[in-house]
Amino acid sequence: MALRAALRIKSALPGLLSQLSSSSSHGRVCASSVFVSQQRKNSTTPKIAVDFDQSTGVAVMRMKSPPVNSLSLDFLTEFCISVEKLEMDKSCRGLIITSSLPNVFSAGLDIMEMYGKSPEHCGEFWKAVQEMWLKLYNSNMVTIAAINGSSPAGGCLMSITCDYRIMVDNPRYRIGLNETQLGIVAPFWFKDTMSNTVGHRTTEMALALGLLYNPAEALKVGLVDQIVPEDKLMTTAEQTMAKWLAIPDHARQITKSMMRKPTLDKLVSKREADIQNFVGFITKDSIQKYLRGYLEMLKKRKA
Amino acid sequence: MALRAALRIKSALPGLLSQLSSSSSHGRVCASSVFVSQQRKNSTTPKIAVDFDQSTGVAVMRMKSPPVNSLSLDFLTEFCISVEKLEMDKSCRGLIITSSLPNVFSAGLDIMEMYGKSPEHCGEFWKAVQEMWLKLYNSNMVTIAAINGSSPAGGCLMSITCDYRIMVDNPRYRIGLNETQLGIVAPFWFKDTMSNTVGHRTTEMALALGLLYNPAEALKVGLVDQIVPEDKLMTTAEQTMAKWLAIPDHARQITKSMMRKPTLDKLVSKREADIQNFVGFITKDSIQKYLRGYLEMLKKRKA
Amino acid sequence: MALRAALRIKSALPGLLSQLSSSSSHGRVCASSVFVSQQRKNSTTPKIAVDFDQSTGVAVMRMKSPPVNSLSLDFLTEFCISVEKLEMDKSCRGLIITSSLPNVFSAGLDIMEMYGKSPEHCGEFWKAVQEMWLKLYNSNMVTIAAINGSSPAGGCLMSITCDYRIMVDNPRYRIGLNETQLGIVAPFWFKDTMSNTVGHRTTEMALALGLLYNPAEALKVGLVDQIVPEDKLMTTAEQTMAKWLAIPDHARQITKSMMRKPTLDKLVSKREADIQNFVGFITKDSIQKYLRGYLEMLKKRKA
Numbered sequence: 001m002a003l004r005a006a007l008r009i010k011s012a013l014p015g016l017l018s019q020l021s022s023s024s025s026h027g028r029v030c031a032s033s034v035f036v037s038q039q040r041k042n043s044t045t046p047k048i049a050v051d052f053d054q055s056t057g058v059a060v061m062r063m064k065s066p067p068v069n070s071l072s073l074d075f076l077t078e079f080c081i082s083v084e085k086l087e088m089d090k091s092c093r094g095l096i097i098t099s100s101l102p103n104v105f106s107a108g109l110d111i112m113e114m115y116g117k118s119p120e121h122c123g124e125f126w127k128a129v130q131e132m133w134l135k136l137y138n139s140n141m142v143t144i145a146a147i148n149g150s151s152p153a154g155g156c157l158m159s160i161t162c163d164y165r166i167m168v169d170n171p172r173y174r175i176g177l178n179e180t181q182l183g184i185v186a187p188f189w190f191k192d193t194m195s196n197t198v199g200h201r202t203t204e205m206a207l208a209l210g211l212l213y214n215p216a217e218a219l220k221v222g223l224v225d226q227i228v229p230e231d232k233l234m235t236t237a238e239q240t241m242a243k244w245l246a247i248p249d250h251a252r253q254i255t256k257s258m259m260r261k262p263t264l265d266k267l268v269s270k271r272e273a274d275i276q277n278f279v280g281f282i283t284k285d286s287i288q289k290y291l292r293g294y295l296e297m298l299k300k301r302k303a
Numbered sequence: 304m305a306l307r308a309a310l311r312i313k314s315a316l317p318g319l320l321s322q323l324s325s326s327s328s329h330g331r332v333c334a335s336s337v338f339v340s341q342q343r344k345n346s347t348t349p350k351i352a353v354d355f356d357q358s359t360g361v362a363v364m365r366m367k368s369p370p371v372n373s374l375s376l377d378f379l380t381e382f383c384i385s386v387e388k389l390e391m392d393k394s395c396r397g398l399i400i401t402s403s404l405p406n407v408f409s410a411g412l413d414i415m416e417m418y419g420k421s422p423e424h425c426g427e428f429w430k431a432v433q434e435m436w437l438k439l440y441n442s443n444m445v446t447i448a449a450i451n452g453s454s455p456a457g458g459c460l461m462s463i464t465c466d467y468r469i470m471v472d473n474p475r476y477r478i479g480l481n482e483t484q485l486g487i488v489a490p491f492w493f494k495d496t497m498s499n500t501v502g503h504r505t506t507e508m509a510l511a512l513g514l515l516y517n518p519a520e521a522l523k524v525g526l527v528d529q530i531v532p533e534d535k536l537m538t539t540a541e542q543t544m545a546k547w548l549a550i551p552d553h554a555r556q557i558t559k560s561m562m563r564k565p566t567l568d569k570l571v572s573k574r575e576a577d578i579q580n581f582v583g584f585i586t587k588d589s590i591q592k593y594l595r596g597y598l599e600m601l602k603k604r605k606a
Numbered sequence: 607m608a609l610r611a612a613l614r615i616k617s618a619l620p621g622l623l624s625q626l627s628s629s630s631s632h633g634r635v636c637a638s639s640v641f642v643s644q645q646r647k648n649s650t651t652p653k654i655a656v657d658f659d660q661s662t663g664v665a666v667m668r669m670k671s672p673p674v675n676s677l678s679l680d681f682l683t684e685f686c687i688s689v690e691k692l693e694m695d696k697s698c699r700g701l702i703i704t705s706s707l708p709n710v711f712s713a714g715l716d717i718m719e720m721y722g723k724s725p726e727h728c729g730e731f732w733k734a735v736q737e738m739w740l741k742l743y744n745s746n747m748v749t750i751a752a753i754n755g756s757s758p759a760g761g762c763l764m765s766i767t768c769d770y771r772i773m774v775d776n777p778r779y780r781i782g783l784n785e786t787q788l789g790i791v792a793p794f795w796f797k798d799t800m801s802n803t804v805g806h807r808t809t810e811m812a813l814a815l816g817l818l819y820n821p822a823e824a825l826k827v828g829l830v831d832q833i834v835p836e837d838k839l840m841t842t843a844e845q846t847m848a849k850w851l852a853i854p855d856h857a858r859q860i861t862k863s864m865m866r867k868p869t870l871d872k873l874v875s876k877r878e879a880d881i882q883n884f885v886g887f888i889t890k891d892s893i894q895k896y897l898r899g900y901l902e903m904l905k906k907r908k909a
Contacts, residue, residue, distance in 0.1 A: 554786040
């Protein structure tokens, strides 16, 4: 399990490997994460902390699933339940999503949920990924991603479902849909969300090459809306939230729905086919072999 | 009526309120507009002046409906008739749209046509708004907006239907689809036109927040194509027009139609449903209450 | 034939005329091209040279059909056969397209294939143009355009079907879909490809005005991805190719197909109608008259 936890960190952050190994602070994260992960196995420690301020109508969700906020099935389930609860609370008008862990926002989908697992498990996992996207992209709340660390793959997806993205201006952080670098593929709704954010051409190149952007680059292509020093992140998020909440909810919500409905409808109408497609792809021998080779390479690097 | 006229200025320019109240020149516009508006009530003074130069094939339409070129039902009817006439005149190949009033291009849809009015009236009004859009976005002429003042909401819509936008570089002027700031919502064809101009992401944020851009900002996001000093506006428009008219009409027109037909077809096929949708929305008690609250706030501010 | 060859250079490069006539080096190209063209008539000299490096998996196609790599029916047929062969060779993973001629990448569609020709001939020609686009836009290989000269109209189309575009930074070179300047019209699939590259608004204006961009302008609007000095072109193309080939083929190919399939499907489903539309348009008396007037103007200029 220690190995798996360590692998998970790295397997989720392929583009960041060189940084991870050359950075002593990141090294510490890796080491400690092993213990945390072992602990976690038998605990019911929540993976997400939610603070809801009734006076402002704004909730802050802090992801705190060491080592790297991987989007495991458990994590996604807890995440969706949390969002759902806030969504149903009429007094909650805004949601800020951030991380409690150092240097990482979310490392994205947990590869261990797709490697060596049954088709049924893979299908269940994928349904949970869809659910997260549907909940966030369709949220009636104002959603702001306060990205205080690297955010590859599923972490990037989570960010681009939000109404606004603020990233800490640390040149070591990365964000992007880097699936192809792992030999896997972002599905059409990841692609649509990205394309709605940065346009067709940037998306085409970013997805083909599995590009990971540093904050300045991400700002330039429009993948994030603003970059700020670490200590200004939450105040900027709150100020931005106040600006969005100054708009009457009904007008903002109708507008948001108008902008996003065609993209949402596409997945809703093809949801089962998308699951089948994912399961068929990920359980292929060739893809599993690819993932295994990748994991073994990481194991060797670690050794 | 004096009150309504004064309200109309401000209700049409919510984002500009602070400027209006702090600017003595704008103040003068407000004051004089009351008289003009009273005069207008019983007059048949045309709201638009058209100069067509046979030698160049270019017509200039000057909107001159004080105080702020609000798009009332009367205004829209006259506007559509004017465009229609030019469209049918084969010798007219280009149209420049500008304002005769100081500091304002057009303040957009006249709120008084939607407040306290019957569903029938609201429906008739909305049909006229659709008509203006259809005529301009589908025009065979080269259309250039020479934006010599603020241009919120419907004024912005009018601008983005044109082939090219030149705005006077006065930092007090604003342009944008700011409907949500008023508690109302830009319909899908406003959104489509905006999205065709500045892309999906800029549109999503601009519409959600009801953003009004100053000329430099509008240029940066692509909402206008060029900004010029006030005294260069018309010569720039004419020079630009000459460049567009150098292209054979048939080739330019087929190209324009190819670019815009899908967007036009969408409204044409849903025109009646769009009217019903608007009428259902705007006549809701909650929306009328919203507009009333807004108008009362303006009245108090004025007092 | 000498005249026709000379005309072909100029008719294919209308936007570059002033440069052609004021540039002695271009003048030499024109003069020599007449002889080359006469030679070519009875020769079976290939119009394209292909070098495939088994060790890298990368093929380089050099267009070498003087005077200006016009896309004639013969050229397109040879081009499509060459691409097809590489596509079927599993060991070929990447394709770099460039020109062997000085100052020109490709001058685009050969006007002489559309002027004074039978509807049958025009239809056959257009089918070949479609075929080139379908083969390139749908290629499983990584395709890079190494644009070492002007690339108007069909030459631009060829470039924007590629995965990446590098252009030599020579301010005399031009690239763009300038069809309207000739009185003809880029069809919907040219438009779609352009729009996928530079977005809706830039495409609308570029096509309406038949804009030709110099390398710096093309970079700015995103029509090319990179500009480099002439002597760095091929090494940059090779380094870029290596970066693209570092991504697992299957993941990159699925991603590319996902991005491009809707655009490809549109032409595939309307292919015959598109041919009929082109033939109906190009064989119109008014359009032929237009082309004739244009060719005669060029003849006079030359005299």
